[in-house]
Every structure is written in C-alpha cells, then in structure tokens.
Amino acid sequence: MASNSSILDPSGGILSGLNSTSLNATARPETWLEALQDVDFLLLEAKLILGSAGIIYLGAHAALRRPPSAALPRDKKARRKTEEEDKLAQGLEMSDAILFPVMAGIVLMGLYYLIQWLNDPAVISKILRWYMSIVSVASLVTLYAHGVDLVSAFAFPRYWRGLDGRLRMVDQKTQAVVRCDNVGNSDAGASPATATNPLPGVFGWLAPTARLQKAAWNVRGTFKREWLLRLFLQGVGEETAHIKFATMMALPLAAATAAFYFTTTSPFLSNMLGYGMCYCSFLVLSPTDLLIGSLVLSGLFFYDIFMVFYTPYMVTVATTLEVPIKLQFKAAQRQSILGLGDIVIPGMFIAWALRADLWMHYKRLVKYESTDLRIVEKDAASGELVTRSETKHREIKAPYVEVKGNWGDWFWTRRLMYLVSPKEVPLSVAASSFSKTYFYASMVGYLLGLLATLAMLLVFKRGQPALLYLVPSVLGSTYLTAVVRGELKSLWTYTEDGSLDTVDIVVDLDGDGNPIKTIGKLENGVVDTTKKKNPDSDSKRSDPKAANGSAQEKGDGKKSKKEKNHHVFLFSLEAPPEDDES
Secondary structure: OEEEEEEEOOOOOEEEEEEEOOOOOOOOOOOHHHHHHOHHHHHHHHHHHHHHHHHHHHHHHHOOOOOOOOEOOOOHHHHHHHHHHHHHOEEOOOOHHHHHHHHHHHHHHHHHHHHHHHOOHHHHHHHHHHHHHHHOHHHHHHHHHHHHHHHHHHHOOOEEEOOOOOEEEEEOOOOEEEEEOOOOOEOOOOOOEEEOOOOOHHHHHHOOOHHHHHHHHHHHHHHHOEEEEEEEEOOOEEEEEEEEHHHHHHHHHHHHHHHHHHHHOOHHHHHHHHHHHHHHHHHHEEOOEHHHHHHHHHHHHHHHHHHHHOOOHHHHHHHHOOOOOEEEEEEOOEEEEEEOHHHHHHHHHHHHHHHHHHHHHHHHHOEEEEEEEEEEEEOOOOOOEEEEEEEEEEEEOOEOOOOOOOHHHHHHOOEOOOOEOOOOOOHHHHHOOOOOHHHHHHHHHHHHHHHHHHHHHHHHOOOOEOHHHHHHHHHHHHHHHHHHHOOHHHHHHOEOOOOOOOOOEEEEEOOOOOEEEEEEEEEOOEEEOOOOOOHHHHHHHHOHHHHHHHHHHHHHHOOOOOOOOOOOEEEEEEOOOOOOOO
16 A cells, blocks of 8 residues: 655654555455455454554544633643643644645655665665664654553543442542542532542452552552653753653653664564654644645645656655555565555544544533623724723633543443443543544544555555545545535634634624624723734733743842852752642
C-alpha cells in the first residue's frame, strides 16, 4: 500500500516526506475467493487495519482540549492544564496545503537519487535509523506515559460500583472509600467510609490486609500526583513543567525501545516508533478549520497518485529503506506495509472532527442571559459618539470539564457486570459522553478507504496509493454527514485559530433564541461598538508568563540587600503534598 508518510516531530516540523509501498509483495492471493479462504492473509490485513485505526482512535481522544465554546475551568489546576494544552497545539495555515506535498516531494526525490548515487541503501538506512531513533524518543515518552496513565485509571479509578450496585468514591486525602449517589455526591454524615481498600470491585482481594491496602494507597497516590520540574540557568531563563510519575517511568522505556530498535531493526520496535510519531502528531497538529483540512488532504491526494503511478520514487524509497516511516506486518512470506502519512494525514483531520464534536456539544450548552446595559456607538449622521440604554443578551459559556482520562471511571461506574451505562453518572464521566457524530463518520470513512485500498490491491495486483481512497472516503463521509444533518454551515464555521474563544460577548437573538448578531464585548456594564479589538491585550490576558514576569520584577525589588546567595544553575524535581490528587 503506498502513501504519503510525512514524518512529523513533536514540534510539528517535517523530518522527511516519503511514500511507503507495496502490500503483500509476495504470495498474494490471486482471486477474491482465495483471499477470503486465506486465513493468514486476512489476519495480516486485520493487523494493519486495526493498528492504523487504533492509533488514530487513541490519538484523537488524547488530542481533545477545551473548545472555544466552553469557558475556562473553575479549578485552578485544571485551568493551568488547559492553558498548557492550548499552547502546545499548532494550527496549519492555508500555505501548508501547498508546502506539504512540495516538501514531501523534494525529500522523496532527494532520497531516491541518493540511493541511486551511493548504490548502497544500507548506509542511508543506518543514518536515518540513528537519526529517527533519537528524535522519536520524545514521541515514545508521550505514548508510553499516556499508556501508563490509562492503565492506572483502570487500576485506581476515582469512582466504582460495588457488587451491591451502590456507587463508591475514593478520597485519597483521607485514604477512605465512601458511598455516594449516582452523580458522585458523597454524604460523610449519612454514609460513613465503607472500605479502606482503594482497589475497585472484585480486584479488592489483591489487598486483603491493612498493610497491603496501605501500600495500594501509596501506589495510587504516586500515580495520581504531579511533580514540578524546574530548570534555571542564569542569563538564559527558567523553565518549569508539571510531570507525573508515568512520564518518569516512560523515559527509560522509550530510550530502551529506540536503542534496541537501532541495534536489532525489529519490525515490532519499528512499528512502536511509528506509533509514537503518529500519536504525537495528533497532539500537536491541527487542520485549524474544515477548509484548510480539506485543502491539505486534497493536495496530498494528488501528490500520492502522481508519486505512485507516474514516478519510481515512491516504491523504490519505501521498499529499499529500512526505517520507521511505515507500519509493517509480516507473516511467512507475506508483508503488509502502510506509510505513516496514511495515518497522520487523515488522522489529524479525524482528530479535528472529534474536537468539532466537542465544540458543538458545548455550543449547545451556551446560555444567553438578559442584561440591561449601555451601548456606545457612533451616530451615522453627525459622527459623534452617543450612548443609549438597551436590554441585550450576554453569552454565558459552560465551564470546561476535562474529558480525558475518564475511561477507567466510565467502565467501573457501569451496571450489570459493567455492561450497561446508568442514566446518572458523575460529572467527570458525563463530560466524556458527548455526541461524537463527525468523529464516527470520519472513522467509518477511514475504514472504508482502507478496505477499498485492499480491494484495489487484489484487483490490480500492485501497490496502491492509499490516500487515493482514504481522502475521498474521509472527507466524503464528513461532508455527507454534515449535509444530511443540516450542520455544514456550523461545521464550516468551527475554527481553532482563537477567533471563537470570546468572553463577555453581547448578542442579538432571533425569535428562536439563536444568536444572529454580535453587538460587542461587555466591559463594566458598557458595550463600546466603536472600540476595535486589541489582540495584544488578549495575548497578555492569556499569557501567564507576562503576569508572572511583572510580579517577579516587583518581588525582586523587595529582596533583602543582605542576601548574597543566588542560583546560577538549578535543576530540581519538587514533590507535591501527599494528598494532592490530580
């Protein structure tokens, strides 16, 4: 299977752009009947489909963040986390629709002619393996850390339902498990602690004694807390980061994976590096809006067709170089290959579709509060500023509730052997259960595109450019769903460029209560329609570093003149309080 595999580093830069190649290069079934009767062939293709679709599913959910239709969380810790995630994301621009295929083509042709000139692809493969083994460590750390977090969420949930059907809530501070109602409200007076074992449900037998239970609480606290990592160098600056124990566990695992891959070139480890790079790409890259996403996919659609069918570059590079630019699955004499670009390119659009679903979910929760205010505007005749009183409606956004990391609670709060979802669930669990219409539509389109690629492989008996089938199926399913639901205009409006992330906006409503016109921003009970928005003020308001810098300057002036010692270089890891639970 051929594809554009634009390998992207965690910062969003393009490291290389290639297309991978053939699917089942040898011993391929000749007819449909043979393919359906060949169990090994079906298992091989099932691994490829599940591997690519699975990393997209996980990466899309990991890339969820506060939509512009939601207000910042009330909790300070959640607010800080949300602001950090907003800074990490990098939206694509209109020019990227041209730059992506152009840069990918330049690198692809460069590698092709380098292979021809050296006449020894092993040298190039070794250099690229060394390079990608190093740069992939950060991606693997993220993937492994999130994997550890996922396991710990199932092992140490905050809520679970006992065998009696009653819901329990874990209190890390008091190291007790208390009964609560179906929405997670506990009543310590009426419902005293029912257990001291933090392990959920039937797994409580793993800690039958008080000593083991104490150890379980300590382990739970270790995985739930965050440490503050500080790096200071005089004359350069200071950087801080909040890391969890899962990240510290993931670092040596990621380094070991990259080292073993470089020395063994194992296909399994190569796939792990590929999964890591795809996963991090979903966290960092965003198509910004539907138009840019459509143009980027369309540009690479034509690029993929041209490079596979009309040039020797794609097939030669992808089959010659043994580097983690593709997923490869082998069985006996067969091999299936899927380029990372066939995952990253459609996958980042699918991740955007899931965030669009979350935006629509919070958009439905927006309320409009009737407000008496003064409106300052310019008189059309005289040009003078006039003030008038009028009743308008102020936009009230619902505070954002974290939707990630709740799969463990979602599972343990279900009824009837954890198979049936109850009508009432805790707020954190309910926040994760929003409608995912466009995500599922685009995922179905992706799966259909992969199946179409496999079908064409059997028909034409040669490697196929996967984006030839993936791009129309993913875009087609998304647009068709929007048209059928009558939401194409709304989906087209959604953008992640920051323009929708407004506060205290006053609007006019139609007869159905829908906003039809934005009047302006409310400031001290006044809406000044003549005042232009100052982007600098918004950036200062949302940039905590600016506020921290001014506070630090004031604090420095209060330092004692007798203080002589100061840090020149500092690298520290500060532990949080024992009862601090994320």
